[in-house]
């Protein structure tokens with residue numbers, strides 16, 4: 001143990017915390033215009049699948065530069081829709097990353113197909129194209145990359161593999177609304193791109209999701225799939241003065257109501273400023289946390305402009321007298337709401353039981369998981385919030401430095 005005379009005692013040891021109240025790792029921001037937009041819908045004729053759905057989809061498609069956007073009741077439902085549209089079914093496989101939220105892999109299972117994991121690149125923690133290649137089989141139908149933390153996956157390489165083998169790329173861009181890859185916005189690069197509009201994301205509809213695509217046939221299938229497989233919606237029938245409808249495929253009720261779309265439309269106006277703020281927070285972290293003992297900062301590849309949903313650092317325990325777990329607890333005690341993204345999907349009990357994973361299969365993802373810590377990152381963070389994080393991380397790592 002080092003001499004501690006000139007150091008500030010950590011809050012976990014009874015010292016004064018850097019902040020008096022907990023700073024969460026992510027948080028929505030809702031303003032009066034958002035509230036008024038939702039209230040207007042509540043006073044209107046259509047609470048669900050009214051005019052706001054189409055308006056929101058149009059604005060969303062334009063924001064990401066895609067021809068079509070189809071809204072869903074959650075990012076998970078959007079992924080399920082994309083898996084359906086890609087034609088995944090029993091006997092098929094989709095290659096995906098273990099470094100994600102479980103919903104990414106689960107959507108493949110919803111369709112009766114099998115998610116096959118491939119390990120990630122050490123720098124970005126995104127799918128490693130060489131590992132994807134090694135995981136392909138005659139049953140592979142899709143590749144399902146995730147833009148981890150908001151940093152686009154290696155899309156050129158993955159689309160190249162897909163083209164060679166006739167596969168569909170479903171990009172889970174739940175973290176990457178507004179992110180760019182080779183100067184192009186995420187949303188029209190892969191065959192199908194999915195987004196989540198959960199409150200910790202760049203804009204929120206409460207719960208919600210979107211699939212974007214440039215293909216009209218995918219968009220039509222997605223619209224039907226989210227509405228019980230029915231080929232028209234109630235408003236279209238009312239407007240046409242018709243009662244008849246046809247169910248043409250086995251769909252779900254995954255509709256995003258007008259109430260939520262009105263919130264999304266209102267929030268969309270602040271997407272550019274939300275993105276800009278997250279980029280400023282990331283730049284401050286990059287500058288102020290560089291060189292701290294035992295801290296590895298996230299890498300940004302040259303061709304990528306990340307959307308910074310998360311700011312994931314790695315704790316190198318070989319340089320410290322404490323491991324990631326203790327650093328996590330110490331930062332929590334300082335009232336910095338750190339989190340961990342993600343427990344690799346194959347290590348969850350369901351996946352271990354169903355597929356026999358034991359750990360050790362995806363060493364890069366598993367080693368990263370042991371080190372990962374997400375620092376607070378949301379657009380409403382004030383300069384003081386950012387300063388608190390910088391101070392707390394410096395205080396804790398300074399204490400534990402070897």
Ligand SMILES: Cc1ncc(COP(=O)(O)O)c(C=O)c1O
Pocket residue numbers: 074075076077100101103104146172174175196197198207208209
């Ligand atoms: C990578 C990823 N995929 C899918 C989802 C699921 O989205 P939702 O919570 O909107 O269903 C999330 C949610 O956080 C996510 O982070």
